[in-house]
Amino acid sequence: AxxxxxxxxxxxxxxxxxxxxxxxxxxxxxxxxxxxxxxxxxxxxxxxxxxxxxxxxxxxxxxxxxxxxxxxxxxxxxxxxxxxxxxxxxxxxxxxxxxxxxxxxxxxxxxxxxxxxxxxxxxxxxxxxxxxxxxxxxxxHRHHTSELLATTLARIHEQRNQEREQRQRWLSSHTRHTHAA
Ligand SMILES: [Zn+2]
Structure with missing residues (x-):
């Protein structure tokens, strides 16, 4: 409290x-x-x-x-x-x-x-x-430091999602190329 x-x-x-x-x-x-x-x-x-x-x-x-x-x-x-x-x-x-x-x-x-x-x-x-x-x-935010933490966590989460999507895009295009070869 x-x-x-x-x-x-x-x-x-x-x-x-x-x-x-x-x-x-x-x-x-x-x-x-x-x-x-x-x-x-x-x-x-x-x-x-x-x-x-x-x-x-x-x-x-x-x-x-x-x-x-x-x-x-x-x-x-x-x-x-x-x-x-x-x-x-x-x-x-x-x-x-x-x-x-x-x-x-x-x-x-x-x-x-x-x-x-x-x-x-x-x-x-x-x-x-x-x-x-x-x-x-x-x-x-000085009296609500948890807000800053929440914002940071949301940003990290967003970044991870983007990285995962990028990886999936790369993998699927790579797989297509492999099949084509
Ligand atoms: Zn003041």
Missing amino acids: TTATGGTVPLTDALELAQQGLPWLMVFDHAGVPLHLGRTKRLATPAQRLALIAALRGCSRPGCDAPASLCAVHHVRDWNTHGDTDIENLTLACDRCHAMVHDGPGGWKTVTLDQDSQFPGRTGWIAPPHIDPTATPRVN
Whole structure:
């Protein structure tokens, strides 16, 4: 289990702590999707904050190491431009990164990635043109190292498949040549 300060404790310890009166228990699947929020109460701002801490574990800006305890809740779409205070429109950002998001020159933008994205539902950060002229939304993997492992494994798997196909193509053409001879 991951704590709000970025540390880890064995799951059994976490459950024991929860039994001793911690009022909230959230359970996530391997993709980080909330499976359970343990409290029968209308989902209010504290619950949203806890959900964000549990899901994001820290600042959402690519490359930032700040743990959840140093972060504030940030509206992905600005509240002034009808960005609702719904969980889908909220993310975590540390003060330094939060200050980088503005409409002025050199300002960063944040968007929620759609279903076609590699990381649907996550907060994508778009760097200003002098940093990234392609304006590609990027997510933070610092608090989700398993994602990087999954991406690497998928790439290795794809490479192996291609090599196997190449070998099969070569073998079948070689066999045809042998028959022709
Ligand atoms: Zn940050």
